[in-house]
Structures are given as C-alpha cells and as structure tokens.
Amino acid sequence: METPVLEVEDLSISFTQYAHGAGRRELPVIKGLDLTIQPGEISAVVGSSGSGKSLLAHALLGLLPYNASCTGTIRYRGQPLTEKRSEQLRGKEIVLVPQSVNFLDPLMQVGPQLARGRKNRKEKIRAVLARYGLGRETEDLYPFELSGGMARRVLISSAVLEKPSLVIADEPTPGLDGPSAKRILGHFRELADEGAAVLFITHDLELALTAADRVAVFYAGVTVEECPAAGFGCQAHHPYTAALWRAMPGNGFTPIPGSQPYPGQEGKGCPFAPRCDRRTEGCTGAIPIRREGRNYIRCVREGVVP
Numbered sequence: 001m002e003t004p005v006l007e008v009e010d011l012s013i014s015f016t017q018y019a020h021g022a023g024r025r026e027l028p029v030i031k032g033l034d035l036t037i038q039p040g041e042i043s044a045v046v047g048s049s050g051s052g053k054s055l056l057a058h059a060l061l062g063l064l065p066y067n068a069s070c071t072g073t074i075r076y077r078g079q080p081l082t083e084k085r086s087e088q089l090r091g092k093e094i095v096l097v098p099q100s101v102n103f104l105d106p107l108m109q110v111g112p113q114l115a116r117g118r119k120n121r122k123e124k125i126r127a128v129l130a131r132y133g134l135g136r137e138t139e140d141l142y143p144f145e146l147s148g149g150m151a152r153r154v155l156i157s158s159a160v161l162e163k164p165s166l167v168i169a170d171e172p173t174p175g176l177d178g179p180s181a182k183r184i185l186g187h188f189r190e191l192a193d194e195g196a197a198v199l200f201i202t203h204d205l206e207l208a209l210t211a212a213d214r215v216a217v218f219y220a221g222v223t224v225e226e227c228p229a230a231g232f233g234c235q236a237h238h239p240y241t242a243a244l245w246r247a248m249p250g251n252g253f254t255p256i257p258g259s260q261p262y263p264g265q266e267g268k269g270c271p272f273a274p275r276c277d278r279r280t281e282g283c284t285g286a287i288p289i290r291r292e293g294r295n296y297i298r299c300v301r302e303g304v305v306p
Contacts, residue, residue, distance in 0.1 A: 002039055004036050006036065006074075006075070007036050008073070008074050010072040011034070011071070011073070011074065013055055014030075014068070017067075028263060029052055031221045032223070033223050036226075039165075039197055040197070041197055042192050043200065044209075045201045046202060051220060052218055052220075052221040053170075053203075054170055054171075054201065057201060059074065062090065094166045097159050097167065098170055099170050099171035099172065104155070111125060111139030114161065125157075128157045129154075131157075132153040132187060133153065148180075149176060149183070152173070156187055156188075166196065167188065171203070173207065181207055182207075192213075205244050206250075213229055214226065214294075215232060220261055220271035220272070224297070224299070238297050240256075240272045243275075269282075278301060280300065282300040
C-alpha cells in the first residue's frame with residue numbers, strides 16, 4: 001500500500017483560558033482524533049458544529065492561535081508535519097478551500113488575486129479558470145460581481161494553481177443549492193482522480209456520501225468511527241453514526257434527542273452516552289477501539305447497530 005498523504009493519530013487540542021486575576025484553565029476541544037487519507041482519495045469529516053472539524057484544518061495548516069496546545073502525531077507523506085514544515089508547504093502542496101467567499105479580497109480583481117504578485121502566470125491562470133468553466137472575462141471581475149457558484153470556483157482555482165497533494169475543503173458548499181454543491185464536489189473528485197488527497201469537512205452527511213471514498217465521524221472532538229462511504233448504512237456503526245443515518249430525509253428523518261456537550265462539559269467515557277439509547281455501564285469507562293484494517297469504531301458494543 002502507498003504511503004498515506006495524511007495520517008493523524010491521537011490528536012488532542014486544548015486552549016488556555018484566563019479568568020479574573022491569575023486564574024486560568026485548559027479547555028479541551030479535540031481529544032484523541034484519528035484520520036488517514038491515501039493519494040487519490042476523498043475523505044469526508046462529518047460532525048455537527050463544535051465537534052472539532054475546522055480545528056483539524058487549522059492544525060494541519062499550522063494556523064492554531066497562540067493559546068492552543070496540540071499533542072499527538074500528524075504525518076504528511078510519512079514525515080512529521082511540524083509547524084515549520086506546515087508553513088513551508090502551505091499554499092503549495094497543502095492548500096485550503098475555505099468556507100467563506102470573504103477570503104477573496106473585495107478590492108482586487110480575480111486575475112491579480114490568482115497571480116499573487118507573480119509575473120508570467122496569465123496563461124496558467126486562464127487554463128485553471130477554464131478548467132472550472134470560467135472565461136477570460138472573469139479575470140477582470142471583482143468578487144462582488146461573481147455569483148456564489150463562481151466565487152467558489154475561483155477559490156478552488158486559487159487553491160489548485162500549484163497542483164497540491166493535499167486539498168483541505170472546509171465546508172466549501174454553504175448556501176449553494178443541491179446541483180451546484182454537487183458540481184463543486186465533482187471538481188474535488190477530479191483533483192482526487194489526478195492523485196491528490198482531499199479532506200472534505202462538512203456537517204452534511206448526505207452530501208458527503210455522494211462524493212467521498214471514506215467517512216470519518218466526529219463527535220465532541222473525538223473520532224467515533226472511520227469507514228468506507230460505500231454501503232455506509234449497512235455495516236457496523238457507532239450509535240451516533242447510526243443516528244446520523246436515521247436522521248437523513250431518506251431514512252426516516254428521525255431526530256436525535258439531546259445536544260452535543262460543550263467543550264469541557266463532557267463526562268467520562270463515551271461523550272455520546274447521555275444521548276444513546278443503547279448505553280450501558282461500560283460506556284462511562286475506557287472506550288475500546290475496534291480496528292479492522294483502515295476501518296475502526298470507538299464503542300463498547302459489538303456487532304451491527306441497526
């Protein structure tokens with residue numbers, strides 16, 4: 001098997017918070033996060049807001065704030081991804097397609113933004129814009145003159161100018177209708193088919209399953225399961241993963257009672273236990289990880305969760 005483009009093992013991120021006087025505390029946000037992506041693969045990271053999805057992107061890019069503490073292992077192409085190495089690779093081999101189109105400079109035309117001050121890039125810029133269905137006239141437009149779908153494609157164009165090995169797409173389709181969102185994901189599929197690894201961060205499980213090869217499910221800063229997207233609803237699942245499946249419109253649209261705990265408010269054991277209708281006393285203790293190749297589930301229960 002090829003060396004994975006990205007390996008994340010037991011990643012934990014906490015923030016130092018200061019109270020009145022000299023008081024301070026450590027607020028854990030991500031705890032024991034695991035993820036692996038091979039070349040040519042789209043891996044979707046799925047979870048509700050506050051589960052730690054975007055923090056993962058910031059950690060990979062070396063963009064965590066000063067009061068963040070990060071432990072665990074991140075490897076890029078088999079080598080540790082240190083903060084210095086992240087800075088060297090950021091925008092070249094490792095690129096971000098951000099959630100907000102506000103990342104585009106509102107006072108600069110598209111062409112100069114893509115050029116980034118470098119000369120002799122006009123043909124390269126025109127080629128990448130054409131790849132995403134944008135004509136030469138797009139170079140002369142300001143961001144406010146772009147439709148939502150065009151702005152998304154400009155962001156992708158900016159990211160792939162350097163032929164990256166790892167594309168981090170952080171909620172890249174908000175506000176787009178279904179067909180437009182699927183077209184954007186089709187562009188990521190093209191990048192993966194050319195050998196790039198794509199990390200697709202989203203809260204939309206239905207959308208993730210249309211494009212991803214694998215799905216990692218986050219809950220309260222923990223990876224509870226990682227498995228293939230194919231046959232997602234027909235295999236052994238963590239109860240939270242099964243609940244997400246049942247909450248999809250085509251699978252009963254059954255809501256999950258309760259809410260995800262805020263960082264620092266989780267109890268011991270499985271963070272989903274208070275909402276789980278299959279919880280046992282064992283859920284409050286150490287939670288085993290069952291692995292089978294690249295697939296794993298973090299749960300005390302054996303077998304299939306219907």
